[in-house]
Amino acid sequence: MTALDVSDLGYSYGAKRALDGVSFTLAPGRFTALLGPNGAGKTTLFSLLTRLFVTREGRITVAGHDIAREPRAALSKIGVVFQQPTLDLDMSVAMNMRYFAALHGISGREARDRSERALAQLGMAERAKERVRDLNGGHRRRMEIARALIHDPEVLLLDEPTVGLDFKSRQAIVDHVHGLAEAGLTVLWATHLVDEIRDEDDVVVLHRGRVLAHDRAARLHAGRPLADVFIEMTGGAEVAA
Numbered sequence: 001m002t003a004l005d006v007s008d009l010g011y012s013y014g015a016k017r018a019l020d021g022v023s024f025t026l027a028p029g030r031f032t033a034l035l036g037p038n039g040a041g042k043t044t045l046f047s048l049l050t051r052l053f054v055t056r057e058g059r060i061t062v063a064g065h066d067i068a069r070e071p072r073a074a075l076s077k078i079g080v081v082f083q084q085p086t087l088d089l090d091m092s093v094a095m096n097m098r099y100f101a102a103l104h105g106i107s108g109r110e111a112r113d114r115s116e117r118a119l120a121q122l123g124m125a126e127r128a129k130e131r132v133r134d135l136n137g138g139h140r141r142r143m144e145i146a147r148a149l150i151h152d153p154e155v156l157l158l159d160e161p162t163v164g165l166d167f168k169s170r171q172a173i174v175d176h177v178h179g180l181a182e183a184g185l186t187v188l189w190a191t192h193l194v195d196e197i198r199d200e201d202d203v204v205v206l207h208r209g210r211v212l213a214h215d216r217a218a219r220l221h222a223g224r225p226l227a228d229v230f231i232e233m234t235g236g237a238e239v240a241a
């Protein structure tokens with residue numbers, strides 16, 4: 001079974017066509033970068049994948065569940081980290097985790113165990129008692145990723161999760177999330193930064209609402225700088241190295 005299947009998806013904001021005939025399939029346990037310059041349609045796609053938006057054009061299936069026909073079952077298999085942080089700064093890390101667990105109907109000992117496990121996966125176990133306000137930007141993001149894992153999803157969606165972070169914090173997050181994929185999680189990582197992509201990753205190139213390519217990164221760049229290949233593909237649209 002595929003982890004995520006997107007088939008012929010379309011979406012418009014009034015006359016503005018944001019997504020057009022978008023199709024791709026993610027196999028379980030793969031790290032896939034959704035690479036596109038600003039305005040490519042990444043956030044619109046994430047809004048459809050998380051059912052913030054609905055569309056009549058096309059189909060989304062998560063772990064075999066059609067998101068339009070079985071939204072609860074499909075969404076229970078998805079963990080999501082949005083571009084804008086959504087943490088309560090005055091609660092501790094552990095309280096944030098438990099609050100989020102409660103939203104998924106998980107409480108008591110199970111919530112505590114899951115919280116500890118998820119924080120450990122992101123190298124955040126020793127920060128459980130700290131107030132989120134006292135964490136640096138990188139640790140806040142890692143906490144949000146841990147929080148997205150609390151209900152044990154099969155697919156993790158991250159929309160430009162390293163925006164605004166320094167290089168070291170970005171690298172730590174990129175490493176942790178690759179580790180999650182190696183442990184079996186299916187990851188879709190939206191970015192416009194090619195240095196976050198490894199040769200063994202899959203890449204979906206999105207530009208002006210259309211998929212231009214879907215392949216292993218090493219095959220796409222064929223030994224050339226990845227940034228050059230994307231600039232060529234997107235006709236000079238800006239892609240950061």
Ligand SMILES: Nc1ncnc2c1ncn2[C@@H]1O[C@H](COP(=O)(O)OP(=O)(O)OP(=O)(O)O)[C@@H](O)[C@H]1O
Nearest residue numbers: 013016017018036037038039040041042043044045
């Ligand atoms: N609410 C809206 N109304 C009209 N057009 C919109 C709206 N939101 C997005 N768009 C347009 O739809 C297209 C896709 O936008 P989207 O935000 O999905 O791209 P993106 O790849 O996430 O870009 P970014 O990296 O800048 O967030 C863009 O041309 C954008 O201007």
